[in-house]
Amino acid sequence: MIPQEIIRRKRDGDELDAAEISSFIAALAAGQLSEGQIGAFAMAVWFKGMSRTETVALTLAMADSGDRLQWADVDRPIADKHSTGGVGDNVSLMLAPIAAACGLAVPMISGRGLGHTGGTLDKLESIPGYMITPDADLFHKVVKEAGCAIIGQTGTLAPADGRLYAVRDVTATVDSIPLITASILSKKLAAGLETLVLDVKVGNGAFMADRGQAEILAQSLVEVANGAGVKTSALITDMNQPLADCAGNAVEMRNCLDFLAGRKADTRLETVVLAFAAEMLVKSGIAASSDEAEGMARRALSSGKAAEVFARMVSMLGGPADLIENPDRYLARAPVAKPVPAARSGWLAACDTRGIGVSVIDLGGGRRHPADRIDHRVGFSELLPLGTRVNAGEPIALVHAADDAAAERAVAALAAHYRITEEKPELTPVIAGLI
Template sequence: MQSNSHTQDASPVSGETAAPMHAIDVIRKKRDRGSLSEAEIRFMVRGAASESIPMEQLSAWLMACWLNGLALEEIRALTVAMRDSGVKFDSSRLEKVTVDKHSTGGVGDKTSFLVAPIAAACGLAVPMISGRALGHTGGTLDKLEAIPGYRTALTLEEFEAVIVECGAAIVSQTPALVPADRVLYALRDRTGTVESPGLICASILSKKLAAGLNALVLDVKTGSGAFLRKREDADYLAALMVATAEAAGTRTVAVMTDMSQPLGHAAGNWIELVESVDLLSGKRPSQSEDLRELSLILAGWMVYLGGKASSAEEGYGKAETTLRDGSALKHFYAMVAAQGGDVSAFDDPAGFHKPGATFVLKAKQTGWIAAMDTTALGWAVQRLGAGREKAGEPVDAHAGIDFHKRRGDFVTAGEPLATLYATNESLLAEPIALIEGALTFSGVAPEAVMLVSRVFTRDEAVAFLGAV
């Protein structure tokens, strides 16, 4: 672990005056569409980390940033300031190439549970710092905590020990690691300021860069379930994150992936883990094929950027081998056990699954499922009890939705569309209405949508940003 001198250093950056700063002045400046200096951004980030700036002022600042946008220089300054708001993980002692994957968030998005052990099985180290449910998307940490005993809050020393033993660890940011993001992440969820490319970029990369990564693969979602629904916004975010991370010395690519329907068949907490373990065990259920394919594509890039393959395609092949020979599953179980989780829960996953209420939703009409409002489906999952309305609220490990039909399927009236698992029966009505409103039926089959539509490398990202 290396200490961060910026955390306690209140001196201005070079070229700035030593005049005292006030949060209200920074808020007004951004509200009036001014460009913030590095010193002003660092001041606000320090205030968030130390909680010396009131939450209402941080909320107003976030809203001003959301409404008026952030320039490239502001985004880079915000990313670095947040990265440097606490201690940083020294990955050099691992004596392995460190790689990670991060998704911008989706419904049923559980690739972390596959790519982390796959990459570890290929000889890489995966220090994965993840988040909780945000908006309509589920949280990796909430899902892992459905495993009895699994600890996400590790010290950096424990974090390192798990990686040394298992090759991968998936944890939350500690109070010492990127403390500014811990505060701002929760505030964005409660103030309607999630969907900002600049704020998303800084939040994601500050955690990843603080983990001392050598390489990073970004999974940037597009379509009806993405935070940024406009394709040009998603492309901008992808290019922005690649260029920002590369400038900080981390080899990075962004893979643009489809979120016009849930990924795989399960969306929730425990049920997503079960689907992931099925794939890690070598099973290939048809409703999980998109999840398997995307996980192998992302892992292939991780293996390639980590120097264990000569191309992403070769990396894909090596990743698939770990599913077939069981080595990825072995690394997953080892990680779970090392972080206190009871792996015996997977011996009888159906028996462990005990939702408070279950409801099978059936189709009211016959036709092709032409489109899905995946954001609405995500809210349905959250409101069954899988998500939270306020930061710190508990989530139900057993809440979620098992989707029986997908976009492009032909459905006959009366056929099961999905099975809903809720904390109690009183929570079923709203999710049922959300699901029914989210599906568009047609008399003709819809055109197929590509799972991966584009990949941004460093050169492509720089060229894209230069043309914006």
């Protein structure tokens, strides 16, 4: 294999065959390519694109660059869900135990915050003792015995993706549909999944603000995943406002516990969680229809079974066994809490969702640099949904901050992120489509 010939062919718009792609990715994983060669390949793909056949080959090659998890001794369908990222998006925390309580095995490999979006791993790290990188044997044991485990990517799982992404990040090639597709799906294939459901966000708080681009990405992910042998579908969901009524780490973990206890019913968040649970159960053959599947998910919540699964997962991964019963003992609270008053009377008509995510980072709840330490206590809670009628001075949210100065800045910033109108707004549905 001559790397520069493969780069040249892709630069010229030729279609690469599976052997060429496989050999290039194997060399990348083995450290045999320079950063210049990797960057040139990524840029050639960015400009010339890839066919579905090429993208499947790239995804499989990246999945095969490290270990592949095996679940032969687990007598449940192996399923997972992936989100393209949003603000107040803590769906995974509740979805995994609900799906497990309904009979699925969910080996969920999640990530940290990226840009303005929150990360599932950062939220879990607000739980004292929780191990986000257990060894392979413990991960397997938790999935088998508890039904689900939410952890971070190990260095042996799709390692080619890690090196390729690092180069893409500094060469302006992150936003390539084939490269995004292969990056997301290679880790999921390496996890040994049988079925996968994707949450492709669209709106001013999503990486894909345009509906058309979100559909193109969703179509690519679904076609490539199915082409690689994993039964996959995607829901396109709205991210023009935070999904939950909070944004942060410990505050979203509290939201998760409230949801599992039945205190977050009839919300946009519940609609999304139950829709994904139903899609996972139908895709995996556990339920015959979406109505049957949603009923199963609701019973898993109302019976407390989903909460029991979550508690067992947390305990087996090193967290406190009584987290659900005693959250205040373990989830730290910020020392300062200040309400955000509505600037005027009217209807909450729109918000800058990305700006809200950035404001969490400004509070210390996210990273400006990879080495930054997160303050898990800070963030926003009690965010009122769009379409709510408010009076001037009425709280539209609560800021959780490390000190008074940070709280005052966050109050001003959050108030500025919302638009209040005299007319009641027409809101877009939280689930925009299914692919």
